[in-house]
Amino acid sequence: MNDWFFEKTKDHYQFGYRITAKLFEHTSAFQKVAVYQTAGHGKMLCNDDLIMITEADEFIYHDMIAHIPLFTHPNPKKVLVIGGGDGGTAREVLRHPNIEKCVMVEIDETVINACKEHIPQTAVVFDHPKLELRIEDGVAYVANTTEKFDIILIDSTDPIGPAQPLFGTDFYQNLNRILTAEGIVVSQGESPFYFQDLQLHLAKITHQIFPIVRFYNYHNFSYPGGTWSFAFSSKKWHPIHDFSAQRVSHSGLDFEYYNAEIHTAAFALPGYQKKQLTGLQKDGDES
Amino acid sequence: MNDWFFEKTKDHYQFGYRITAKLFEHTSAFQKVAVYQTAGHGKMLCNDDLIMITEADEFIYHDMIAHIPLFTHPNPKKVLVIGGGDGGTAREVLRHPNIEKCVMVEIDETVINACKEHIPQTAVVFDHPKLELRIEDGVAYVANTTEKFDIILIDSTDPIGPAQPLFGTDFYQNLNRILTAEGIVVSQGESPFYFQDLQLHLAKITHQIFPIVRFYNYHNFSYPGGTWSFAFSSKKWHPIHDFSAQRVSHSGLDFEYYNAEIHTAAFALPGYQKKQLTGLQKDGDES
Numbered sequence: 001m002n003d004w005f006f007e008k009t010k011d012h013y014q015f016g017y018r019i020t021a022k023l024f025e026h027t028s029a030f031q032k033v034a035v036y037q038t039a040g041h042g043k044m045l046c047n048d049d050l051i052m053i054t055e056a057d058e059f060i061y062h063d064m065i066a067h068i069p070l071f072t073h074p075n076p077k078k079v080l081v082i083g084g085g086d087g088g089t090a091r092e093v094l095r096h097p098n099i100e101k102c103v104m105v106e107i108d109e110t111v112i113n114a115c116k117e118h119i120p121q122t123a124v125v126f127d128h129p130k131l132e133l134r135i136e137d138g139v140a141y142v143a144n145t146t147e148k149f150d151i152i153l154i155d156s157t158d159p160i161g162p163a164q165p166l167f168g169t170d171f172y173q174n175l176n177r178i179l180t181a182e183g184i185v186v187s188q189g190e191s192p193f194y195f196q197d198l199q200l201h202l203a204k205i206t207h208q209i210f211p212i213v214r215f216y217n218y219h220n221f222s223y224p225g226g227t228w229s230f231a232f233s234s235k236k237w238h239p240i241h242d243f244s245a246q247r248v249s250h251s252g253l254d255f256e257y258y259n260a261e262i263h264t265a266a267f268a269l270p271g272y273q274k275k276q277l278t279g280l281q282k283d284g285d286e287s
Numbered sequence: 288m289n290d291w292f293f294e295k296t297k298d299h300y301q302f303g304y305r306i307t308a309k310l311f312e313h314t315s316a317f318q319k320v321a322v323y324q325t326a327g328h329g330k331m332l333c334n335d336d337l338i339m340i341t342e343a344d345e346f347i348y349h350d351m352i353a354h355i356p357l358f359t360h361p362n363p364k365k366v367l368v369i370g371g372g373d374g375g376t377a378r379e380v381l382r383h384p385n386i387e388k389c390v391m392v393e394i395d396e397t398v399i400n401a402c403k404e405h406i407p408q409t410a411v412v413f414d415h416p417k418l419e420l421r422i423e424d425g426v427a428y429v430a431n432t433t434e435k436f437d438i439i440l441i442d443s444t445d446p447i448g449p450a451q452p453l454f455g456t457d458f459y460q461n462l463n464r465i466l467t468a469e470g471i472v473v474s475q476g477e478s479p480f481y482f483q484d485l486q487l488h489l490a491k492i493t494h495q496i497f498p499i500v501r502f503y504n505y506h507n508f509s510y511p512g513g514t515w516s517f518a519f520s521s522k523k524w525h526p527i528h529d530f531s532a533q534r535v536s537h538s539g540l541d542f543e544y545y546n547a548e549i550h551t552a553a554f555a556l557p558g559y560q561k562k563q564l565t566g567l568q569k570d571g572d573e574s
């Protein structure tokens with residue numbers, strides 16, 4: 001097999017990888033899940049023909065969704081991951097020895113099974129004793145659970161298919177309810193360039209609910225355009241003012257992407273993105 | 288016309304834009320120059336089928352090649368641009384009113400003529416009274432000129448075709464000679480992910496010659512992968528330690544990408560890139 005897999009954005013841009021084998025394909029109740037072997041990016045997971053991860057650069061996304069809030073909150077114990085069926089986010093969360101429990105709620109077991117079989121690089125976490133894996137609807141879970149979490153990570157796809165309610169106000173009100181008093185939510189925040197409408201939509205929702213809302217960027221290779229954002233929403237801890245670079249060095253952890261300078265730098269937004277988010281970011285010091 | 292223009296990287300990755308018209312094509316003595324109308328990125332300039340700029344995101348590259356050194360050097364008067372035939376780099380240089388003269392040396396007049404006719408967004412600078420445009424070989428120019436410059440910007444393509452000598456030691460030794468005692472060179476520094484061999488090659492050359500060498504990143508959309516670097520080489524001024532955010536605000540200039548936070552943040556390199564550049568960046572404080 002020698003073919004190309006392309007992902008198209010807005011009918012005017014596309015990018016793709018040469019693939020040498022299709023390793024897995026199954027259409028679940030929620031979406032089509034596929035795993036390909038690429039020629040240059042390792043194995044690749046796709047949901048509904050959108051690239052979720054490639055082995056070559058998944059470290060970037062997973063470092064940045066996990067370590068920014070985990071090194072901002074001074075003492076996180078319980079983490080909730082919504083989505084993230086490949087396992088990479090939970091894998092990074094559980095590298096922090098202070099975490100006592102990571103609950104991961106993935107709606108589609110097909111994603112988990114595909115990664116267990118073909119992408120052990122991320123699925124390795126499914127054997128971790130501190131992981132509580134739940135195959136159920138994340139929206140229903142956050143509406144009904146009585147557990148509380150210090151950090152919640154919304155590791156979702158774009159707001160199509162099963163991920164659509166994850167971009168709604170009700171969902172964020174429930175997140176607010178199940179967060180501890182010093183809790184932090186980090187959410188997949190879309191592209192500030194190609195999907196600024198979605199980013200603004202998310203900014204407006206989080207701005208209504210949380211006293212601290214900041215967007216931060218990371219730069220991977222397998223999302224359209226490469227520049228992508230996370231939304232950081234927090235009840236108390238500020239991602240820059242309350243961040244200590246010493247905590248990173250003292251942790252003894254070493255990352256392929258994240259480091260203390262990247263932590264702060266990620267919140268420096270380019271002019272065009274700052275303008276789009278005018279009035280929607282806030283630092284918790286509003287009177 | 289409704290077709291796609293693709294740029295392929297290393298035979299395993301490609302990206303492209305939908306094009307609605309070919310506006311210009313001419314093969315000069317140096318390269319094939321083409322201008323297309325794209326469906327989503329404005330007009331696009333290509334040399335030898337590699338994307339040089341698109342109107343939609345050229346501000347990112349041009350902000351970052353120009354404003355980082357121009358806001359680091361406290362009093363730059365004369366700037367040399369090697370390459371940069373579209374005009375965008377000189378355009379940004381000459382937004383700084385303290386610049387007395389910008390010499391631009393472009394080997395291929397075809398690029399300039401194509402942009403004058405089709406991309407006035409960047410070619411507008413060719414009417415600027417402070418611009419001295421020279422159509423000649425940049426390598427010969429820096430070997431022979433007796434002029435001195437405060438800042439030199441190497442706005443080159445990849446090291447193929449006419450740009451190949453721009454990645455050589457001789458060229459950088461000449462740059463060193465024609466720089467003032469407090470001069471700065473910024474060079475197109477390739478991709479830390481897809482072309483790390485080229486980035487390391489450039490790092491080794493600049494490391495031999497300059498007391499301060501740092502790489503910084505920017506994130507546009509029309510280069511492979513989106514994450515791309517500049518090499519910052521300096522005789523005296525350090526891009527972080529000698530940078531004052533106040534100079535940016537006092538300048539009254541407003542940018543679509545660059546700002547004072549981005550200035551510092553751009554030098555925060557991800558772990559994988561820091562590792563690659565171990566021992567090759569230096570801050571001028573070596574004993």
